Amino acid sequence: MSQRRKSKPRSPHTFRQIDSNHEGVKWGRHSFKVSPDGRISDITRLNTEYTPEHVMHRTASSESFRTKSNSNKYLLLMRQKAEYDGILRNVSGTNVRHDYLSDQSHTKAMVTELCTRVKGLVEKEDRIIRLNSPVVIFGDLHGNLQNLLIFERIFFPAGPRASPYTFIFLGDYVDRGDYSLEVMCCLLSWKLQAPDSFILIRGNHEVRIVNSQFTFPVELKRKMPNFPEAFELFNQVFDCLPVAALIEGSVFCCHGGIPKPNEGEEFVKLADIARSPCPLVDPDTEYNLTHQLLWNDPVNKSGKFHFNDKRQTGFLFTEEATDNFLKGNNLTHVIRAHEVAQNGFSLNHDGKCVTVFSSALYDPSKNDAGVITIFRKIIRALTIETNIKDLAKK
Numbered sequence: 001m002s003q004r005r006k007s008k009p010r011s012p013h014t015f016r017q018i019d020s021n022h023e024g025v026k027w028g029r030h031s032f033k034v035s036p037d038g039r040i041s042d043i044t045r046l047n048t049e050y051t052p053e054h055v056m057h058r059t060a061s062s063e064s065f066r067t068k069s070n071s072n073k074y075l076l077l078m079r080q081k082a083e084y085d086g087i088l089r090n091v092s093g094t095n096v097r098h099d100y101l102s103d104q105s106h107t108k109a110m111v112t113e114l115c116t117r118v119k120g121l122v123e124k125e126d127r128i129i130r131l132n133s134p135v136v137i138f139g140d141l142h143g144n145l146q147n148l149l150i151f152e153r154i155f156f157p158a159g160p161r162a163s164p165y166t167f168i169f170l171g172d173y174v175d176r177g178d179y180s181l182e183v184m185c186c187l188l189s190w191k192l193q194a195p196d197s198f199i200l201i202r203g204n205h206e207v208r209i210v211n212s213q214f215t216f217p218v219e220l221k222r223k224m225p226n227f228p229e230a231f232e233l234f235n236q237v238f239d240c241l242p243v244a245a246l247i248e249g250s251v252f253c254c255h256g257g258i259p260k261p262n263e264g265e266e267f268v269k270l271a272d273i274a275r276s277p278c279p280l281v282d283p284d285t286e287y288n289l290t291h292q293l294l295w296n297d298p299v300n301k302s303g304k305f306h307f308n309d310k311r312q313t314g315f316l317f318t319e320e321a322t323d324n325f326l327k328g329n330n331l332t333h334v335i336r337a338h339e340v341a342q343n344g345f346s347l348n349h350d351g352k353c354v355t356v357f358s359s360a361l362y363d364p365s366k367n368d369a370g371v372i373t374i375f376r377k378i379i380r381a382l383t384i385e386t387n388i389k390d391l392a393k394k
């Protein structure tokens, strides 16, 4: 019989190191029942520590897990609106016979509260938000409420806080589609419920000089004729949205793409993007680097940057520009939105630049919606089935 080797006792130093470095875990405050379609009920508070009731009601966790919290009431209104309009399968079991959103007193209080509270959250955020995986990344929504509610059912049916994912939206929430107001009310409600894991990045349509020329103000006026302040309230939130996200210190996310460096420089440093002002009302004239983050597109051409003819503003960036930006900042990939893609995503620059677009049927070629996930160091592009024929209740 072989002699068993005596194992060396671990040095106490090792234990001390582990002890001093770990961040620890703690109990969440709520437990609940989840139905097969993801609805939560039977919410109970775990009494692991004493918290006074008036403090409890102000935490994001109770905002998420109290069915009577304002954000949950607003989300229910948006789902009922979608069911009433026949763009979402009725799963609530209630037959919605009334368009609750047409009640002006509801919408005015809702928009005021959502905009005021979320502005208070996003203006404190870093301009580049640093995150770890797992993440789900969404591209342009453009007022597509139906697709957004399908994403909810697939990725966070019991709310973003009950999911291990961090959700990143890359902007262009409003204009073009019919439901910019409802899309914004959903996004802002979820932001209140999960401020650290529900991230809203600014797109070029989240700029009042842009959206004032598209459908957003017309839609607000039609749906809330007695509340002209709504347009400015939403845009004050937009002025304060962060402009980029960085995942695992390696994947850079923004709406448009890589900005052109100053003469004599090879690449734009992340530190310069992080200095983007807040609030930023007109990126074009106040901080052009951010204007480019919101507008630029990738191109397969030689050289580095070319004028963006298609947009008549910003630049097209080449693979060489992508390489310089990635190498200079020690990154591996860029994930951006801003351009429609047939399967919901497309790859440029040898897979180093990814485009994601999350609004189906946006163009005449009947594009699909896509999302990107990053999980265990793997980037995956998904096409989401959003065909509504079997979803509509008619």
Ligand SMILES: [Mn+2]
Residues within 6 Å of the ligand: 140, 172, 203, 204, 205, 255, 337, 338, 339
């Ligand atoms: Mn765009």
